[in-house]
Amino acid sequence: MDIRNYLAAENELPLDRIVDDGGFACIFRSIACIGDSLSSGEFETKDPDETRHYHDLFEYSWGQFMARTLGSKVYNFSKGGMTAKTYMESFAEQNQYFDSKKACQAYIIAMGCNDITRAIRENTDLGSMADVKENWQDNADSFAGHYAAIIQRYRLIQPDAKFFLMTMPHSYGMPEEKIALQDRHRELLYEMADHFPNTYVMDFRKYAPVYDQEFKQNFYLHGHLNPCGYVLTAKMVISYLDYIIRHHMADFREAGLIGTSFVNAIRHGE
Numbered sequence: 001m002d003i004r005n006y007l008a009a010e011n012e013l014p015l016d017r018i019v020d021d022g023g024f025a026c027i028f029r030s031i032a033c034i035g036d037s038l039s040s041g042e043f044e045t046k047d048p049d050e051t052r053h054y055h056d057l058f059e060y061s062w063g064q065f066m067a068r069t070l071g072s073k074v075y076n077f078s079k080g081g082m083t084a085k086t087y088m089e090s091f092a093e094q095n096q097y098f099d100s101k102k103a104c105q106a107y108i109i110a111m112g113c114n115d116i117t118r119a120i121r122e123n124t125d126l127g128s129m130a131d132v133k134e135n136w137q138d139n140a141d142s143f144a145g146h147y148a149a150i151i152q153r154y155r156l157i158q159p160d161a162k163f164f165l166m167t168m169p170h171s172y173g174m175p176e177e178k179i180a181l182q183d184r185h186r187e188l189l190y191e192m193a194d195h196f197p198n199t200y201v202m203d204f205r206k207y208a209p210v211y212d213q214e215f216k217q218n219f220y221l222h223g224h225l226n227p228c229g230y231v232l233t234a235k236m237v238i239s240y241l242d243y244i245i246r247h248h249m250a251d252f253r254e255a256g257l258i259g260t261s262f263v264n265a266i267r268h269g270e
Helices: 023-027 062-070 084-094 113-122 143-157 176-195 213-219 227-247 263-267
Strands: 030-035 042-046 052-056 073-078 106-110 162-166 199-202
Touching: 023 062, 023 227, 030 062, 062 073, 062 227, 084 113, 084 143, 106 143, 113 143, 113 176, 143 162, 143 176, 162 176, 162 227, 176 199, 199 227, 213 227
Parallel strands: 030 073, 030 106, 106 162, 162 199
Antiparallel strands: 042 052
16 A cells, blocks of 8 residues: 555646545534535526526535535535625524534635625625734625635634635636636635635636536536536535645644644643
8 A cells, every 4th residue: 555645646736636435525524614505505497487496405515415425514504695794794693603513623615606796786896805804893894804704703613623715616608797806706715815724725716627518518407506516516625625635734633623622732742
């Protein structure tokens, strides 16, 4: 057996290696998926008159496909149409998602699509790291301010948790204005990862397949993913987690102690 087969490979890129058994993502026994329709397993249906309907079916979300692959507890802290602003101003509290009993070892944040739509509609930008203050309650009323507050609030609940911020893949037929904001969204997430400890970017914009016409023919149901699309997303998320862990092994050697009373004792050599 060659342990180098399980470590970072030279010149390896994220998603070069798709793992079907969970890989090292299995080290997280509790994960929260924070997001909108993509995180909720939303299916889009159409009536004969083209009226569209949207259905959040969590059992088909990539988070729950992850749960079944990893054997871990995975929470859907999400809803179709969700924005970072709504999440922080009402949604999370109303649903008790900041309850310490639901504290997780890892948080995956896939948020921003609806915020970008809102920014275009209201002719605003996404904000900047200048909007992020030491106390999350002092953050500016911007996407950057609310998104950072999500991280800050969960860090208060679980200080040693790992955070994974997901960028948006390139999608076929996107207008230029939205492409520019999605690029800015990606820049912001890297700035967040530099700002907060234990925070990593899952850069689907750079490394995921383009959601082009062929992709949508196979993995979409109207404007959202179909069941196979959510399975594929789960495989990509798991594989990206595995990649990050293998490339930062020292960062994750205490992952099993997150949320226990032992983590501080280990750090102080007790």
